[in-house]
Amino acid sequence: MRYNALRILREGLTGNAGWKPAWRDPAPRPEYDIVIIGGGGHGLATAYYLAREYGLRNIAVLEKGWVGSGNVGRNTTIIRSNYMLPGNEPFYELSLKLWEGLEQDFNYNAMVSQRSILNLFHSDAQRDAFVRRANAMMLAGADAELADAEQLRSELPFLDFDNARFPIRGGLFQRRGGTVRHDAVAWGYARGADRNGVDIIQNCEVTGFDIDAGKCRGVETTRGPIRARKVAVCVAGSSGRVMAKAGMRLPIESHVLQAFVTEGLKPVLPGVITFGAGHFYVSQSDKGGLVFGGDIDGYNSYAQRGNLPVVEDVAEGGMAIMPMIGRARLLRSWGGIMDMSMDGSPFIDKTHVEGLYFNGGWCYGGFKATPASGYCYAHLLATDRPHPVATELRLDRFGRGHLIDEKGVGNQPNLH
């Protein structure tokens, strides 16, 4: 069923009795061409592009919980392509371009809102670094715009420009950045994949791999064994645990990241704003809540909830740039498990086991990557060659010394 204005009108006049479930609930079959483990944004996007771009339909997505139960439904919804390094920027710019056409593409309202992102800077040295980043972005075809403090004062008068410790000197805008309704992305890709014949199997946890003589022939699941020619792991925060079942140790640690939402307020924030002297980012949802977050909890964990010291730290960051936030009441908070890689950049690669592929290491920036991640992973699975914008996202880059360390902080995952 395609969604369109006429359909909404007809359903509205006939008691909404004609809507069908957005995707089927099939039982797992004994064998598929490709089994994707993880029904998050990346797994579902991979299935969607495999079907749509390569005409492959004998595909199952196995999800241990329900579609949208992982990070795809827990993030702070920010999309952008303001990266600097050649291994990253073209990939994230492709993602932003895919976001721009996504809703028409999969016929679903994901509320893609290019309301802009602004990274504040607080010193001359930081401004120079942002100028360099802006130039790198423009070289890769992205948009970037530098603003001085005077421009920001007129656009965002509520910011604390003269904070004694962190005076705001200006900022780097990416006007095409913004937000997308996160769970609608999972639903849209799930519906699109299902319409192309993909089986989305929820409540089906992968508990092991069938690996024989260096070749992966399928998976063990809580709903029985499933054979497959190719197995594509795509489980974000559970990457370490799942790949351990295949005998692999990854350059990834799992940490909790928390998100916070205030009560609904009148429109006040035009776009996404990030603090340059601490870790704090904020936007306003269409319902009016201020949606914000900051650093990950500083220790490894697979819990989907965080702890109070980070709540205090995030609140301090918010107060430092936007004191008015102190008067808003916090409505809810939650946590998700981040697959923090050692250089802060992701992987989309084959493994040394034939037929076993890996997608992960998204840290806390994988939501914006969802379309390109699915697109490039589908390319790798279908052709056995990396997509041209994902050639650097390899598992062996640490052995080769070719890190993609966007922040330049070294192999300390909790700092990326």
Ligand SMILES: Cc1cc2nc3c(=O)[nH]c(=O)nc-3n(C[C@H](O)[C@H](O)[C@H](O)COP(=O)(O)OP(=O)(O)OC[C@H]3O[C@@H](n4cnc5c(N)ncnc54)[C@H](O)[C@@H]3O)c2cc1C
């Ligand atoms: C609080 C928070 C804020 C964030 N903010 C942003 C942001 O603003 N912008 C941004 O770009 N990124 C952000 N992120 C990061 C982003 O959400 C993730 O990087 C991205 O969603 C990960 O990809 P995914 O959607 O496929 O993950 P998930 O939705 O977590 O999908 C993985 C799926 O695998 C399933 N799974 C795990 N183990 C198994 C198994 N054994 N068998 C079957 N299924 C299994 C899980 O149940 C899960 O559904 C944020 C994350 C959090 C938690």
